[in-house]
Amino acid sequence: MKIGELANETGLSTKTIRYYEDIGILPEPGRQANGYRSYNPSIIDRVGFIKDAQASGLSLVEIQIILELRDEGESTCEHTVRLLESHLEAVEHQIIDLHRTKAQLQKMIIKAKALDPADCQNPNRCQTISATHL
Amino acid sequence: MKIGELANETGLSTKTIRYYEDIGILPEPGRQANGYRSYNPSIIDRVGFIKDAQASGLSLVEIQIILELRDEGESTCEHTVRLLESHLEAVEHQIIDLHRTKAQLQKMIIKAKALDPADCQNPNRCQTISATHL
DNA sequence: AAATACCTTCCAGTCGACTAGAAGGTGGCG
DNA sequence: CGCCACCTTCTAGTCGACTGGAAGGTATTT
Numbered sequence: 001m002k003i004g005e006l007a008n009e010t011g012l013s014t015k016t017i018r019y020y021e022d023i024g025i026l027p028e029p030g031r032q033a034n035g036y037r038s039y040n041p042s043i044i045d046r047v048g049f050i051k052d053a054q055a056s057g058l059s060l061v062e063i064q065i066i067l068e069l070r071d072e073g074e075s076t077c078e079h080t081v082r083l084l085e086s087h088l089e090a091v092e093h094q095i096i097d098l099h100r101t102k103a104q105l106q107k108m109i110i111k112a113k114a115l116d117p118a119d120c121q122n123p124n125r126c127q128t129i130s131a132t133h134l
Numbered sequence: 135m136k137i138g139e140l141a142n143e144t145g146l147s148t149k150t151i152r153y154y155e156d157i158g159i160l161p162e163p164g165r166q167a168n169g170y171r172s173y174n175p176s177i178i179d180r181v182g183f184i185k186d187a188q189a190s191g192l193s194l195v196e197i198q199i200i201l202e203l204r205d206e207g208e209s210t211c212e213h214t215v216r217l218l219e220s221h222l223e224a225v226e227h228q229i230i231d232l233h234r235t236k237a238q239l240q241k242m243i244i245k246a247k248a249l250d251p252a253d254c255q256n257p258n259r260c261q262t263i264s265a266t267h268l
Numbered sequence: 269a270a271a272t273a274c275c276t277t278c279c280a281g282t283c284g285a286c287t288a289g290a291a292g293g294t295g296g297c298g
Numbered sequence: 299c300g301c302c303a304c305c306t307t308c309t310a311g312t313c314g315a316c317t318g319g320a321a322g323g324t325a326t327t328t
Contacts, residue, residue, distance in 0.1 A: 015287060034294060036305055057235045081246045088239045091232055098229045101191045105222045112215045149317060168324060170275055
């Protein structure tokens with residue numbers, strides 16, 4: 001399986017595949033006589049996992065840690081679970097932060113709408129903006 | 135008011151203040167005879183707004199748009215409100231995405247925990263990872 | 269006069285995940 | 299034999315929001 005075929009199968013670009021190899025998240029494949037990369041089809045699953053994990057918001061570095069542990073045959077589950085749990089925590093924090101952001105934006109918008117647009121003509125003190133200093 | 139004093143007042147570093155000037159989000163201040171930047175204290179409010187807006191997740195570019203409109207004395211409120219609303223929408227999308235991510239992570243964790251860690255000793259097919267292909 | 273603390277400009281680097289392009293080699297088809 | 303798609307490596311650029319450092323000028327204190 002050549003790199004282009006793998007790209008077609010997985011939806012990654014050949015550039016991205018080589019990049020993943022560079023950063024070590026994909027192993028160096030074998031080579032054909034002409035130097036072309038030659039992939040074992042099992043690599044498709046690995047790419048699939050990478051995409052899934054990435055969709056869950058894991059960074060390539062985090063994914064790499066999981067995959068390295070797996071490659072070394074360590075008691076991966078525990079490590080993986082710990083990593084997933086810490087990431088879950090981070091995601092929960094992000095959600096809380098975004099809710100705070102959302103509330104602030106809504107406040108800004110409500111205040112801005114309540115103002116008479118004509119007041120905005122004073123360039124030194126736009127009401128919308130002044131009003132946002134809560 | 136020199137740049138260091140402004141930095142102290144606002145909590146920004148002098149580097150950041152110069153950077154904001156470079157990208158145009160802060161106006162070029164006057165200069166003292168020796169070439170030092172000389173700020174009008176009103177700049178503190180502008181920095182305050184920048185910080186508030188940033189805390190609400192607006193990018194410097196978005197903030198710059200608002201400030202430019204204000205500087206031009208246009209009917210800023212409407213533009214600002216539109217910008218804030220579109221950002222609010224983006225934030226809401228992000229929240230939804232993160233909830234999906236969270237659910238996926240929780241699924242992964244539950245499945246991983248339900249497995250016998252001993253099964254993980256097979257380096258070619260860690261159960262946690264295989265299980266994540268939902 | 270020296271030390272220090274501040275100021276100036278400009279250039280470079282960081283993080284993350286790629287993407288673009290140059291310059292050249294290879295495989296297969298008509 | 300020409301053509302085109304594919305492959306190779308390498309370098310460098312992108313976005314956003316800074317941060318670091320060099321090399322030098324200035325203000326104040328001791």
